[in-house]
Amino acid sequence: MSADALIDLLQIIFLTVTTVVVMVTAGFKRDHGLINALTQAGLIGSLLIFVFIKPITPLQVTPLLLIDEYSLFFSALCIIAGIAVTALAYPYFERHNEKNEEFYILLLLGVIGGVVLSSSSHFASLFIGMEMIGISLYAMLAYPVHSNKVAKYPLEAAIKYLVMAGVAVGVLLFGMALIYVATGSLSFDQLALPADATQADQLYVLIGFMMVVAGIAFKLSLFPFHMWTPDVYEGAPVPVTTFLSTLSKAAMAAAALRLLIAAEAFDYPQLTVAMSLLAAASMIFGNLLALMQSSVKRMLAYSSIAHMGYLLVVVIAAAAVPGNLSAESMTYYMTAYFLMSIASFGVVSALSNSGKEMDSISEYQGLFWRNTWLGTVMALTLLSLAGIPLTAGFIGKFYIFTTGVEGQLWFLLAMLILGSAIGLYYYLRLIYVMMLPVRDDLKDDPAARLPMGANLTLAAMIAAIIYLGVYPTQFIETLQSLAGAF
């Protein structure tokens, strides 16, 4: 292995070392504050490492990982998710659990999984990354919540996720095997069949891709593979929900787009049709089901299904438009969704702690007046999720529209408009509830003493949402350059 490859792997190495250090430290001294700070320092260090040492891009590091601007961008997103969750987890778990320290080890492992998944260019690394995220999530989801009403939920959520993810991974592996039978390779860019391939081989690859897409759809919680989403989102401790809805989705989407484009999977029109159906169903059913929720976490869970449906539109568009436009749009929308997810779950997390989760929509009545800061963050984030101008969500939706028009996906665009219309209703309803006069039994400020880290995280997210919505030019230039790889 050359020195260049080592430099490109520095981020992963740094994260791994951090994990070991945190683990050893936790073995000697159980101190929540210390471990939290160590984790935070390690994550920030690994995020900044490439500022000081220029990585060589693009570079194929071992057959497994491809490090280029695109993968570095998504790796950075994964690490930022880790930082945000670390900041939010401290006030949430402090004072309620005695043994919080292992949580951060799992978190770090999940972040490494995200980085590996974002950089994967091979089925093996795809699988390793996915499983690292998955396995750390099984344990994180089950982290106890000390509220009588929901104390049994985390375990239920973890088991549900474990069983469902197990099935999905099985399907994914079988799909990979089928593709391997026909092509004899696991590397993304060698999966395209030659023109004179036999019909049987073509069938294997097609079925293989269908199964791989099903596995990916499970991770992205696309309809009809979404069944676990609301229960897991609702049951898990909020910081874990934040982690699940950002890191695991961003990394999975990054790897999926790379796989589908590199393997020329769009040559199979059947696959495009199947994915279009997934997207349309996710947009419609995700939004419709979100309408009926009285729990904020469940509502956001269904809304995430819808948003992944929107995202899939630009992935499908890759069949008809140049791959770099599709990658650019996907990256923009994923970033926007990432920021909105952290901000919205961050507010829920800031309002909750392990002893009492603030989850029912009615509890949000008058939030805007009880705590104007958190109310404003939540309102702006919801407006962004609804795709209203001045926010990143709007430019994101604009990107999807542009890409969809260029790919001439009229049916999906119609579904997108319909879905957005339904979506408006439940986002606005929550905003409306927050703006109602304060109820007598809910007068006090629920998050009066929020630590600096959580406030900073929310401030950074909301600033980024507004900045990307008002002046996206610079960010778009970055995206254009990283999408050049496609």
Added chain:
Amino acid sequence: MILVWLMLILFVGGIGAWLAESRGAEHPRAVALGAILLDLFLVIMMLVAPEAIGLSPDTVAQLGQNGDWLVLMQADWIPRFGVSFIFGVDGLSLLLVALTVFLGLVSLGAAWGEIKERSGFFYFNLLWTLAGVIGVFTALDLFLFFFFWEVMLIPMYFIIAIWGHENKEYASMKFFIFTQVSGLLMLLCILVLVFLHYQNTGVVTFNYFRLLGTELPAGLGMLLMLGFFAAFATKLPAVPIHNWLPDAHSQAPTAGSVILAGILLKTGAYGLIRFTVPLFPEASMTFAPVGMALGVIGILYAAKVAFGQNDLKRLIAYTSISHMGFVLVGVYSWNAQAMQGAIMTMLAHGLSASALFMVAGGIQHRIHTRDMDKMGGFWGAAPQLSFMALFFTVAAVGLPGLGNFIGEFLVLLGAFQVSVTQAAFATLGLVVAAVYSLIVIQKVFHGKNKNHYELADLSAMEFICFALMMVGLVWMGMYPQTMLDMAEPTLRSLNVTFP
């Protein structure tokens, strides 16, 4: 830059008003008043002495435009998509901007004594709505236009949702979803238009002037035109997509109704004149008879429904729909008289409807009901208020000598040249208008005060607002040439043939 200043003052003033609340409940409105007065000053300068504030023909940028643009400015925004800040005013825009700022002042007067709770956030929303509307009237980049189209929507939603009346949740939601969905349709059409332009020329741009004259396949042109039409007709509103309006109006606080009726509805008409017809001339030509027919149906249907209302604000809301029908007829007649008439109707209706909503809001504020069956004999209790109500009612009916008459008369004159039948039916609207208007005067102001309501008469602030609007209407009625002269160059540049 002056246009950007107009908006910046309001944006910043809005934030200032919000922050000022911590110093006391009285402070926000003072900040808001200051911001609007500053804007009004700038607009008056633009109208009477453009040279004094540095506006000369040299400042006109070269954008391939035709027609006389008083102020144009351009700066890059998102070059990736060919999106730039292009603001410009010509006669039509300037008239509407002036109307916006003027009615902003009036709505401030309406809110002055009414909004007591959370006043900081209220004035924030009020000023941001106004800023958004000014953006809509001056943006000449389709992306920018859409941007402002949405920006004016959110604060208005908050105004209805927070300070509205008993059924505010339903009304505000309906208002938002109607406008937003039709807006998304328009966005899709904008993108398709830009994409077609890109296929023809290889340039991605949202610049209005560049997109004018894009060659469109016939069928697609029609679809795109309909997408634009849907967004603007929802806002106007035209029957059959009008039914968000009575709810929104009846639930909104007075200041909200003033802005809605006076300004927001005009953005729909403006969009039709500035965008729908010029961008899709052929499709619009084909569609014109349908557009006119929708207008005529709107005039008659809304008048009929208005007659059946017990709720004072709902009644006025339906009359608004009826009057906006004239605008639709005028726009789709597309000749000099009809267009001038449509613009005059927009301006005059802005004043008269706002004033009527202030009357209705004032009554509701005093007696806490909008039910006309409970009212009666208010003339004795509040003579000044009643006089204002009578004045603006007859103005709305179209009494010669006041602005509305000029507008509707010109519309009918223009429409008559296009279709005698449609013009004849539209004229019936004037007759029905007299019926529903007189019933208001009879029920509310004449007769007996059955429930013995005691009404305070107009406050000084209200009186000033009404007086200003009276002056405006009389001016429009007596010397409409001021406005007609300003609108003419715009219309000429839109290829309306003048005799």
